[in-house]
Amino acid sequence: MVLKDGYSRPPRFSEWLLKRLFPDRGDYVLVGDLSETFQLLARERGLAHARYWYRLQVLKAIPAFFKDFVYWRAVMFQNYFKLAFRHMKRQKAYSFINIAGLAIGICCALLILLWVRDELSYDKFHEHRQDLYRVTCIGTETNFFGSPAPFAPAIIAEIPEVVDATRMLKAARYVFKYKDSVFYENNGISADPSFFEMFSFPLVRGEVKTTFSDPMTIALSESMAKKYFGDEDPLDKMIEVEGQTSLKVVAVLADIPPNSHIQFDYVIPHKLVEVRRMYGLKWGDFHFMTYIKAAPQRDEQVLIGKLNEVSEQHGCPQIVQKQLTFSIQPMDEIYLNPLGNYDIPLGDKRYVYLFSLIAAFILSIACINFINLSTARSERRAREVGLRKVVGANRMQIVRQFFGESVILAFLSLGLAIGLASFLMPVFNSLTGKSLAFDLLSPDVLIGLVAITCLAGLLAGLYPALFLASFEPVNVLRSNLSWRALLKKQSSRFMRKGTMRRILVVTQFALSIILILATTVVYHQLSYMRSQSWSMKDDILLHVPVKDSIPAKYDVFKTELLQHPQITAVAIKDVVPTSLRNNTAYVGWEGKTPDQDWIHMETTRIGFDYFKTMGMDIVEGRGFSPDYPGDVGSGFVLNEEAIDKTGMEDPVGKMFRLYGMRGSIVGVVKNTHFHSLRIALKPQVFYLFTYMRNQSPGGVVLIRVRGIDSEAVLSNTISFIESTWTGMNSFAPFEYHFLDETIDAQYQNEQRLGRLFSYFAFLAIFISCLGLFGLASFMTEQRTKEIGIRKAMGASIKDIVLLLSKDFTRCVLMANLIAWPIGWYVMSRWLQNFASRTSVAWWSFIAAGGLALAIAWLTVSLQTLKSARANPVDSLRYE
C-alpha cells in the first residue's frame, strides 16, 4: 500500500464512505485533514495502526450521521405521510376527484402503452429477422408488395446475396373435409418449402424438409389439426380439399403467435398452385409475395439494384417499362408500414404515434387537474407551510413534502388504476381486436407502471410544491392579511391573477376539444366512405361461394333461384368484389402508342346479368348478353376509370386485348367502389367466363333479393337458397354473406379507430370536467361572502351564475381557438391516407367547441347554481 514518495493510501472504502456521508463544502477539507494525519501516523506508528485509526474515525462518525440525516428524514416522512392522509380525510371530495382523475388517466395510459407494446412486438420472434426482407414494388402511382412467380427462383439462382427466398400467397376460401368435419377455411397460405427454414414457426409434429416438396401435402396449425382430427394423430392422414383433391398432412405447426403479420391456419406447397395453374405464372403477373433471406454481408442498395437487374433480364414487362421498381422492406418494419392492401392484418406506425400521443394527452389532463386543485387548495396549507418554516423547515424540505404527498396520491391512484385496467381489459380487447394480457409481474410492465406513476406524481406535484415552498412565513402567518392580499404580496404578476391556473384549464380543454374533433372527423370520413362505396338502395345482395357442383350446374342453380319471387337477379363472379387479387399489366387497346405507360388493370371475370345484379349502370354501349354470342371470349366491358387512363375516345367497338384474349369493347360501366377508399379507384376490365368449369376457387354467386320489409320473408328466401344449394351439392356446406357487410368489413380499422377516439375523447372531457368541478366548487366557496353580499344588494340568480361562469367560459373559448388549428392540421394529415376523402367539415369545429362548452357549463353550473340559490343570510353568517 505504500506508494512512491511515501504516500500511503487510506482505506478506500472508509474514505469513500466518509465522502458520501459528509460532503463538507465539496472540497473535502476534512477528508484531506484525515488523510494527512493518516500519513503521519503511518510513518510514526506503522500502516496497520494508521488504517485502524482511520477506520475508527469513520466508524465513530456514522451514528451521528444517522441521527442527523436518516432518522430525522424518516421521522419527517412519517409526518408527511400522516399529514397527507389527514388532508385526504378532511377534504374527501377533492381527494376523490384527484385520485379518481389521476387513476383514470393512468389507466388510460396503461392500456394504451400495452397496446403500443404489442404493436411494436410484431415479428420480433423470428430468429433470422435481421436478414429477412419482403420484396415490395414501388410504382408510379401506388406502392404494393407483389411479385411474379418466377421471381424467387431467379433471384436465388442469380444473386449471391440472396441466401433463400420463398413465395407466399394467401389461399382462397376452400372447403376442407376429414370424415364428418367439413369447414370453410379462410386463412391459409401457399409457400415454398424454404418458408419453414426462413421463418421461426416451430413445428410440433412431423417434418417438412423431405416431404413438403411433394405438391400434394399440407402443414396444419395445431388448432386446425385439432378441429379436424380431434385426438387422432393427424400425421399422414389425408384431408380432402374442395371435394376433389386430397392432401397428406405432413406437419403440425404450433399456433401462429398473434404478433406475427403472417397469419395462417395451414400451408400448402407453392408447387400445388403452379401445378393447378390457379394464377398467372408469368413475369408480368404480380400475384405472389416474395420474402428473402439475405446474406449477413450485404448492401441493401446493391441488393435492390440486382433484384431489378435480374427481373429486367428476364423481361418482366413492368420493370422493363420502368413502371415499377422492386425494393425491399426489412421484416420487422413490415407490420407498421402497410403497403397496399392484401387481406393481411396490418398496423400503422402513425396510429402507434397517435395513440402514444393520446396517452400523453390524457395523462397530462389528469396531472393538470391535480396541479390546479392543489394550488387552489394551497390557501388552506399556507399557514402550515408558514409554521413549518418558522420552526426551521428549509425550502427543500417543503418541496420534498409536497412532492412526497403527490407521489403518495399518485400511487394510491395507481392501485385504483390497476384495478380499473384489469376490469376494463376485456372491453379494451374487444375494442382493439387484440388479445392483450395484463400481467403485472412482467418486469417491463411493472417498471413502466412505476415510472408512469412517479412521473405523474412528480409532474403533478411540481407546481404546488414550488409555489407553496415560496411562501414567506411572515406574510402567511399574519392573520389579518387576506388571501388575495397575500397572493399579491407573494407571487409574481403571472400567478397573481390565476393566470397559471387558467392556462392549465385552457390546455386541458384544448386537448379535449382536439380529441372530440378527431372523433367527428373519423366518423365523418367513415360515413363518407360508406356513402361512396357500392350500396344498393332498396335491395339486398347476398353472396354464396362457388363450390362443389355449382360450377358444373351453375345454369340450373341460377334458373332455380330465379323461380323464387323475391330473387330478381343472379350472377357469378370470379372473386368477392372486395378482393384485390386479380391485376394484370397484360392489356392492350386500339390506339395505344408505344410510349404510353402500361396500365395495371383489375380483371374481373363475370357471368351474364352481373351489372344488373349489382345495379351498376352502363354508361355507353351495352352489358354482356347471351344474345350476342361473340361476347363470350371476345367481349370486354371497361369502367370509366379505365377509359380515362387509356385515353380512348369513343371506346365502344374498339379493339381490346387481355392476356392472349383479343376482342372488342362492348360497353362502359360506371365507376363503382368496392375496395376500401384508402385505395384509389382502379381501372377495371370485365369479361365473361368461357367455361364455367374452369373456376378459380374464390368465386361467388351474387344473389339480388328484393327489398323486404319483414325478417321472416328474408329468412324464408335464405332458406330457399339453402335448400336449392343442398339439393345440388353434396360436399360443401351452405354459407352466405351480405355484400354490404363484406364491404364494411374493409373499414374495420377505421371503425375501431373511430370507436377508440370517441372513448378517449369522452374520458378526456370527463377528467377535465372532474377537475373543473373541483375548481368551480373551490372558487365559489372562496366567494361565498361576495355572493351573499351581491344577493343582499339585489343580484338575481342569473347574474350570479353568469358572474361565476364567465371565467370558465372564457377559458373554454380560448381552448377552442388553440384546438381548432391543431385539430385541423392533424386531421387533414390523417385524411391524406385516403385516396378518396372528405374535408374537415366546418361544423365539426363548432360541434366540438360547442360540446366542450356545454359540458363545461353544465359542470360549473352544478356548483354555481347551488351557491347562487343559497340564502344570503347563511352565507354572510359563514365563518
Next chain:
Amino acid sequence: MTKKFISRTEEYILLAVMRLQNEAYGVAIRNQLKIVTGETWAFGAVHVMLTRLEKKGLLESSLADPTPQRGGRSKRIYKMTSLGVKTLEQIKEVQDRVWSGLSKFSAAE
C-alpha cells in the same frame, strides 16, 4: 462596538490560528490545540468550531494548493479577520482585569 463573548474553546482556536500565522489549517490547528491543552481533539470538533467562527466573521478562509500527503486535496487555510483580532483583544483585556491582583496564582506559576 458591541462586545462579543465567545466560548473558551472558540478562544483557543482563535489563538491557535493566530499563532500559526499562514499555516493555520485543520491538521496544524489540531496539533497546536493538543500542545496547548494536552488533549486530543476530534477533527469534527475542530471543523465545527472553525466553520462557526467563520460564520461569525472572526475568521476567514481560503483554499491552498493541494498536496500529495492529503491525497491530492486542498488545505483550507484560516486567517484572522480584524473583527477576530479585536475580539481577542477585548477578551484579553477582560481576562487581565479579571485576573489582576490575584498574585497567588501568578506566584504559583
